[in-house]
Amino acid sequence: MKTVIIIRYSEIYLKGKNRGFFEKQLERNIEKSLGELQHELHRYSGRYLIENFEEYDAEEILLRLKKVFGIHSMSVAYETASDMNSIFEAAKLVCNETGTFKVETHRGDKKYPLTSVEISATLGGMLLSHFYKLKVDVRNPSFHVYVDVRENGTALVFSEFFEGANGMPVGTAGKGLLLISGGIDSPVAGHMMAKRGMRIECLHFHSYPYTNMQAKEKVIDLAKVLSSYTYGNALYSVSVTHIQEAIHEKCAPQLMVTLLRRFMFRISERFAHRVGAQCLITGESLGQVASQTIEGMTSSNSVVEKLPVLRPLVGFDKNEIIDRSVKIGTYDISILPYEDCCTVFLPDYPAIRPKMEDILKEESKLDVEGLIRQAFESLEKIEL
């Protein structure tokens, strides 16, 4: 008797003729995520089976698979010969000794001598006589025993379903450029777009020497967590220190953030073209901070010429974002107390509803193109 892992996919079911494309991408992603772990991946009747792995790797495999978008659920099952005695031996291993249970059978092998109902009833009887404290409850059992009789003469027996990440396989919905900071929101925004199948490139803006190395390390760590979902392998980083200094020197202090964000968006769009990203992704949430008012968003959006700016968190409350951040494993990193967009130049009272004419007037004092060029000179690729 050997242990296998059953993988069921999610929305791909709804796909028609191009289902193969999604399935192949999912398969590639599963392979990427399992990487060096010894295993074999097989497709069978709308599912995948992971076989021939080391038993001690089972937990690790499940943990990794939980991050693969496109997977609906997983089960660890015993694969056994399909005669009732073998099925019973496997069922004993997944069965609790007390409580109520129900057996559910799926019979792929239509030539099998018993029907699925008969298999369930027979196995139920065998388990009842073996575990005297067990009871059957078909309406509200405390656990299930599932039997899947396959056409190849084997059966899979399992009891638990582990929820997958759902969504669509990364790589099936284009590529986006995530503006990533060390905060809570942007990694969650990236995760949400990746969940819909988008590949993610990450761009970070830093203000060294006004911010410290830990702040950068924090963003690298966040990008690493994100890459465990997206299979990204790099983080790009650009310095905006000289831009902040120029704004500080020449422009109205209350517009520091507004003007800086316009630079970030311009740099991002140009960089997106370089890496073939088809949209920008930000972690903005309406009204969360002074720069994320609709006026603030309008101001930064207006410098983006061609690409859509996706803001998956725009309607989320902070608590909702935090919940997601905890779930995906970025929260603990995000709350480390290193400042990332330096507060040295932050005004006491930033403009909450900046007027476009004021913005343009202040911005006209700056050599926008020159500052952007200088920013690109500081571009650094950090391998994750």
Next chain:
Amino acid sequence: MIYLDNAATTKPSAVALEKAAEFLSDNYFNPSAPYGAGFALQGQLKKARTAILSHVCDANAYELIFTSCGTESDNTAIFSCCRRGNAVTTAGEHSAVLAGLTELKNRNVIDLRTAGLDEFGRVRVDELLALVDDKTTFVSVMHVNNETGAINDVNAIAKAVKRKNPRVLFHSDGVQAFGKIPFKISPEIDFYSISAHKIGGLKGVGALIKKKSAVLHVFMHGGGQENGRRSGTENVYGIKVLEYAAEEKYAKIRENFARLKDFKDCFLQSLNSEIYTPISSPDASPYIISVSAKGLRGEVLLHMADEKGLIVGAGSACSSNSKRRYSRVVLACGYDEKVADGVLRISFSTDTTKEEVLAAAQILNEIGTELFKKMN
């Protein structure tokens, strides 16, 4: 590169590394082993112990327990000595002492009393003595403050404490003093912590110097090394490097002290006084100089200096957590947050040269002026 963050750690002494090299390669045996090669190492450890003790105290009245670091030495003293009652310490202590004592306070073992500091970072002795009463079981006063270099006269303080309550166990964290400040431990001091990597030794080696008559409640149980006081196979190589590094420092301790005092004066004179204000007092340890660039951020200056090839320390961090952001010690000296935010720590070693000191002052002046211009 000019390295002036020697209070954080020093470059290992080439002489000490070379002298101890055999204990890294050929002489690798376990000192607890009963065969000749192992047993011989017991002798080497004994030699190291006596040599190190002789630099700072009467080697007959004190014994030495090797540990993994200064923090372990402090914690060993604290967790061994603190009994029900109160413990008295200073606001200037290293977190190795303060966090250990706070842990005991949180476990409701002790009542923790903390004496304040003067403007230079020295403990206010009157205040400290007023906190000591007949329920005091433990007093810990650091010898040299790691941020301001302030020297506490721990011999005199220990004497005064014992006059008030002779049952007190007195500990001093000597990590920034050992090998640097000419000093002998007086009999009133029961425990004294030292660390190897602050004087050209290696990270991962420290020691607790302990009066023989003081009782030690063992913290690390196991194979019974260090006379049962601290189990765990000894880091023979690291210990020998410490022995030789200490030997090197103590051979010229007064000479080094005087030379660095001169460097310190030169450095402070060369520094642009419109930007930098010294926090350290003139009679503080010449190895550590704390200055504040008021209105500027110490950590930003640190990064700018780093880019120019000068490594210094900072008292503050670009942290959004105000507790972590400002140096607790500088605030305790009575300075406001603006001053605390601008603190830089420049710390010398015996390897530091006068040229380096002057060049460092020059770089700090340049970047201070540059940043001041940018911020205003």
